[in-house]
Amino acid sequence: MSKKRPKLKPTTLVELPKETVGVYRPPRQQVFRDHRRFGFSNIVLVLVILFLFMPLFVVITYSFNASKGMRWTGFSLQWYYKLFFESRQLWRAFLNSFIIAITSSVVATILGSLAAIGIKWYRFKSRSYIQVISFLPMVLPEVIIGISMLIFFSAVKIPLGMFSIFVAHTTFNLPFVLLLVSARLDEFDFSIIEAARDLGATERQSLTKVVIPSIAPALLSSMLMAITMSLEDFVITFFVAGPGSTTLPLYVYSMIRYGVSPVVNALSLVLVLGIMVIALTFRRFLKTIAASS
Amino acid sequence: MLGGDGKRLKGFDVKVENVSRAFGDFKALDDVSIEIKRGEFFSLLGPSGCGKTTLLRIIAGFDNPDSGSVLLDGKNILHLPPEKRPVNTVFQSYALFPHLSTYENIAFPLRLKKIGEKELDAKVQEYLHLVQLEGHETKKPSMLSGGQRQRVAIARALINEPNVLLLDEPLSALDAKLRQNLLVELDHLHDQIGVTFIYVTHDQSEALSVSDRIAVMNHGKVLQIGEPFEIYENPATDFVARFIGETNLFPAVVRKCVPLHDYFLTTLYIEELESEILVTDYDNLPVGQHVSFTVRPEKMKITTDKPTHVSKDINLFRGIIEEPIYSGFQSKYYVLLDNGTIMKVIQQHANYMDEGPEIEWKEQVYVSWSAEDGYIVEVVDS
Numbered sequence: 209m210s211k212k213r214p215k216l217k218p219t220t221l222v223e224l225p226k227e228t229v230g231v232y233r234p235p236r237q238q239v240f241r242d243h244r245r246f247g248f249s250n251i252v253l254v255l256v257i258l259f260l261f262m263p264l265f266v267v268i269t270y271s272f273n274a275s276k277g278m279r280w281t282g283f284s285l286q287w288y289y290k291l292f293f294e295s296r297q298l299w300r301a302f303l304n305s306f307i308i309a310i311t312s313s314v315v316a317t318i319l320g321s322l323a324a325i326g327i328k329w330y331r332f333k334s335r336s337y338i339q340v341i342s343f344l345p346m347v348l349p350e351v352i353i354g355i356s357m358l359i360f361f362s363a364v365k366i367p368l369g370m371f372s373i374f375v376a377h378t379t380f381n382l383p384f385v386l387l388l389v390s391a392r393l394d395e396f397d398f399s400i401i402e403a404a405r406d407l408g409a410t411e412r413q414s415l416t417k418v419v420i421p422s423i424a425p426a427l428l429s430s431m432l433m434a435i436t437m438s439l440e441d442f443v444i445t446f447f448v449a450g451p452g453s454t455t456l457p458l459y460v461y462s463m464i465r466y467g468v469s470p471v472v473n474a475l476s477l478v479l480v481l482g483i484m485v486i487a488l489t490f491r492r493f494l495k496t497i498a499a500s501s
Numbered sequence: 502m503l504g505g506d507g508k509r510l511k512g513f514d515v516k517v518e519n520v521s522r523a524f525g526d527f528k529a530l531d532d533v534s535i536e537i538k539r540g541e542f543f544s545l546l547g548p549s550g551c552g553k554t555t556l557l558r559i560i561a562g563f564d565n566p567d568s569g570s571v572l573l574d575g576k577n578i579l580h581l582p583p584e585k586r587p588v589n590t591v592f593q594s595y596a597l598f599p600h601l602s603t604y605e606n607i608a609f610p611l612r613l614k615k616i617g618e619k620e621l622d623a624k625v626q627e628y629l630h631l632v633q634l635e636g637h638e639t640k641k642p643s644m645l646s647g648g649q650r651q652r653v654a655i656a657r658a659l660i661n662e663p664n665v666l667l668l669d670e671p672l673s674a675l676d677a678k679l680r681q682n683l684l685v686e687l688d689h690l691h692d693q694i695g696v697t698f699i700y701v702t703h704d705q706s707e708a709l710s711v712s713d714r715i716a717v718m719n720h721g722k723v724l725q726i727g728e729p730f731e732i733y734e735n736p737a738t739d740f741v742a743r744f745i746g747e748t749n750l751f752p753a754v755v756r757k758c759v760p761l762h763d764y765f766l767t768t769l770y771i772e773e774l775e776s777e778i779l780v781t782d783y784d785n786l787p788v789g790q791h792v793s794f795t796v797r798p799e800k801m802k803i804t805t806d807k808p809t810h811v812s813k814d815i816n817l818f819r820g821i822i823e824e825p826i827y828s829g830f831q832s833k834y835y836v837l838l839d840n841g842t843i844m845k846v847i848q849q850h851a852n853y854m855d856e857g858p859e860i861e862w863k864e865q866v867y868v869s870w871s872a873e874d875g876y877i878v879e880v881v882d883s
Contacts, residue, residue, distance in 0.1 A: 402563050403596035405583040407610040408661060417613075421600040 264480070271473035287474040295471060301459035304370065305439055308455065312377035313434035317427055319378070320385025327386075328393045346383045353380060354447030361448060368450030376448045377441065381434040388433070392426035432490060512540035512697035513574040513587065513664035515560065520569030522555055522721075529555040530566065531721035537699065537714075539574075542691050544700045544708040547718035548744070553701045556718075557667050560699065561590050573665065589658035590667040593674070595650045597642040603653050604629070604638040610661045628656040631690070647675050648683060655690070665697045672707065684711055705745045709733065717741050735876065742795045742878050749798065749844050752881070753778075755790040766814065766872060769794055775840045778816045780875035791881040798847040800874035803834060804867050805860060814872035820844070822864050834860065836868050844868060 274282035291298070327339055345353060357376045358368075366372055400422065404414035420427070442457040449458055463469050515537040522530040530552045537543045545553035558564040560571055562583030570577050578586050597606050605612075607628055611621045629635050632652035642650055651671060658666060668687075672680045688711045691698050702708050708715050709729040716726045717740075725737035736742035742750055756777060757768035767782050771794065780794060811817060820838040834846045846868055860866060 397594055397596060397599075399592045399594050399596035400598055402561075402583070403590070403592055403598075403657075404609075405563075406561060406588075406590045407657065408584045408613045410582075410584060413613060417609075418598055422598065424600065 264476070267473045267476045268480075271470060271477050273470060273473075276467075276470060287470040291471050291474040291478070297454075298456075298459055298463075298471070298475070301454045301456045304453060305456040308370065308373050308377055309435045309438040312374050312381060312438050313431050315374075316378045316381035316385050316434045317431040320382045320430065321389045321423070321427055323382070324386050324389035324393055328390060328396075329398075342386055343383050345380050346387075350380075350441075350443035354444040357444065358447045368448055369453040372448045372450065373445055373453055373455065376444050377438040380441070380444060381437060384433055384437070385430040388430040389423065389426050392423050396423065428490075428493075510662050510694050510696050511664055512695055514539040515543075515665055515697060515699065516572040516575075517556065517560070518570045518572065520556065520559060520566045520571065522552075522559065522564065522566045528721045530559075533569070533718075533721070533723055535716055535723060535726065537697060540695050540697055542688070542698045542700065542711055542713045544702060544712040544715045545718060546702055546705060546708040546715050546744075548703055551718040552721040553703075553718050554669060557590075557669055557699065557701050560665070561588055561667055562586050587664040588667060589661055589663040589665075590669060591651075591654045591658050591671045593670045595642075595654040595674075597650055597653055597657075599642055602639050602641055603634060603645065606642065606653050607656045607660055609657060624660060628660045631659070631693075632656040648679050651675065651683060655687075659694065659696070663696060665699060668698060668700045670702055671700075673702075673704070680707070687711060709745070717744065719744070736795070736878055738879055739793050739795075742793075742876075747798050747845055747847070748795045750793060750795045750878070753792050753794040753877075755786045755788055755792060757788065758786050760785070767877070769877075773840075773842045774818070774838065776818075778875065779814050779872040780877060781814075781873045782877045784877075784880075786877075786880070792877045793879045793881060794875060795878050796870050796875045798833065798845040799831075799849070801844070801846045801868055801870040803836070803846045803848050803860065804869075805864065807867050808869060811869075812871075815869050816872070816875070817867060817869040818844070819865065819867055822860060822862055822866055825860060825862060832860070834866070836866060838868070 270278070270280075271287055272283050272285070273280055274284035274286070323338075323342065327335055353376075357372075357379070361368060361372050361375075366375075400418055401414050404418040405411070409417060440457060441455075442461065445455050445458060446461075449455065454462070460472055460475070463472055515535075517533055517535040517537075520530055520533045521528070533552070533556060535543075535556075545556060547553050555564060559566050562578075562581060565579065571579055573587065578588075598609065601609065604625060608621055608625045611624060616624075626635075629638065632655055634649065634652050634656065637645065637649060642653065645653065654671070671687075672683055675683065684707060687698075687700075691711075700708070700712065709732075712729055714726060714728055715732050717724045717732060719740050725732055725741050727735075727737075732741065733745055736745060739750060742748050751771045751773050753769040753771045755767060756770050759766045759768075761781075764781050764783050765785055767780050767786060768777050769780055769792065770777050778794070786792065807819075808815075808817065818838050820836040822834055823837040823843060824835040826833040826835075829850075831847055831849045834848070836844050836846055838844060
């Protein structure tokens with residue numbers, strides 16, 4: 209039918225010229241960069257940073273002011289002295305905040321991750337409804353949560369105080385924990401549970417030695433988030449606080465109602481420094497965990 | 502490849518008796534019985550959804566059958582939880598613990614047993630050496646390549662010294678070249694340690710190349726159990742013939758059955774080919790019996806000139822090349838026979854001057870095979 213091709217002898221190899229031999233390197237990708245010093249984007253950047261941090265700088269500067277008020281009269285550490293040695297009530301409030309932040313974040317992390325595991329790993333009818341409802345506290349205005357909590361506590365006759373604040377904080381922290389842990393569970397490889405059982409772990413051991421360590425970064429970061437939100441919450445706490453359970457934000461608010469005390473300025477710097485130290489330590493810690501997964 | 506002084510462990514025989522498992526209306530396993538000898542490299546082969554993984558999970562203890570029993574070394578193990586069975590698994594996704602290093606992943610089973618630090622280290626080193634992962638001890642799974650992860654999974658499954666190792670498509674996530682290498686390594690490893698291997702795969706070439714015996718499964722049933730050679734050359738059903746390798750398969754009717762030496766020279770009428778063909782068979786089939794007939798493409802010959810001397814047990818057909826597929830060491834041709842049927846023929850290019858590579862599209866060819874190269878797969882009840 210068709211013509212036969214002649215059999216070809218293998219051609220002799222020709223040596224390539226030197227300069228073409230070598231590793232191929234793709235050309236560097238050209239990225240558009242605005243190199244002008246006073247370009248639009250640089251100006252906006254500086255303005256935003258100023259807007260964000262100016263108030264903080266003002267507060268910190270005035271914490272070293274020798275007198276009350278907005279007139280600079282000289283450098284002094286008197287407000288720091290007052291903060292550390294003459295503000296027993298403030299530290300009492302700080303302790304309250306601290307206790308509530310730790311307990312509510314721990315409980316919220318435990319409950320929230322269990323909820324995430326339940327919603328992700330088990331199939332049941334009301335699954336999607338529960339998921340939607342559990343995110344409600346995140347979108348509802350804080351005032352409404354505060355009022356409804358107050359009504360709830362008085363209805364079931366729970367006295368307002370440390371316990372009611374703890375319950376309220378745990379509640380509004382739950383959805384955040386749920387969200388973070390759920391995201392982590394989405395990429396969780398179920399077969400590692402079976403692998404653990406297969407290799408000799410009991411059900412409990414597979415939970416403590418495999419499941420929890422492998423979602424530990426999510427647990428830790430959601431707990432940190434819960435601590436922060438609990439520490440800074442004002443609105444909800446305002447509704448459910450009772451006598452003797454004043455938290456730091458509530459106390460600071462009551463202080464400035466009678467004019468801004470420079471002690472608050474001093475407190476700001478102490479808090480900023482404290483939080484920076486914690487954040488940097490955990491950043492390193494989180495990085496090592498993140499690298500492991 | 503896998504060097505070292507790995508010691509031989511004790512392999513158990515595995516007996517699966519009448520195991521059934523249904524998920525709702527779907528029968529994943531339908532009265533499956535398999536006997537696996539101690540120390541054997543046994544493969545469960547079938548398309549996805551055939552029940553092979555379900556059977557593996559039942560042996561491992563992750564699932565329970567609705568009925569039937571699984572015996573290990575003569576003892577029923579179905580009531581035991583996975584951690585109590587002398588069986589370990591290499592998972593398809595490797596299932597390495599992401600928060601642990603290579604070393605700690607392999608040491609995990611020993612840590613659970615609370616073994617002394619010195620003994621533990623010696624053992625982990627031994628198995629690291631067995632799978633050639635020295636120098637990667639501190640790396641986390643995310644920093645290892647696919648092949649390395651695979652080795653960690655194997656070492657971790659073997660360090661408990663199981664009597665049976667289950668492998669659930671362990672190579673499916675790797676690229677072809679690496680898969681070939683690891684397959685050879687697995688075979689070496691099996692020879693070295695002597696544990697019974699049960700290997701689940703959907704890749705017939707993998708199963709054929711390493712297994713001592715293969716069970717071909719489909720729709721929850723075992724269709725055939727046998728050595729690779731047996732399964733390829735004497736497939737028990739149409740499905741096995743089609744699933745393992747490539748083949749030409751036709752329904753046929755027996756026309757004549759003549760005894761010849763210790764077998765029968767059988768004449769079949771194939772409607773699709775509108776012609777009679779000759780095939781050898783050990784059974785004396787009655788005339789008019791419906792059967793299915795198969796001939797493997799590589800057992801057929803393709804020539805451009807009509808063969809001049811033809812022995813009487815040769816089947817010869819004329820056709821034109823519909824599609825030539827050249828792949829270096831061989832060519833596959835789809836040949837459109839004169840009666841309109843397409844046959845697959847594979848020609849090896851063993852020598853440079855062989856006819857074959859230059860056969861072109863639409864060229865007229867002659868296709869032939871000897872009676873003994875055909876095979877009657879199944880006797881069809883009608």
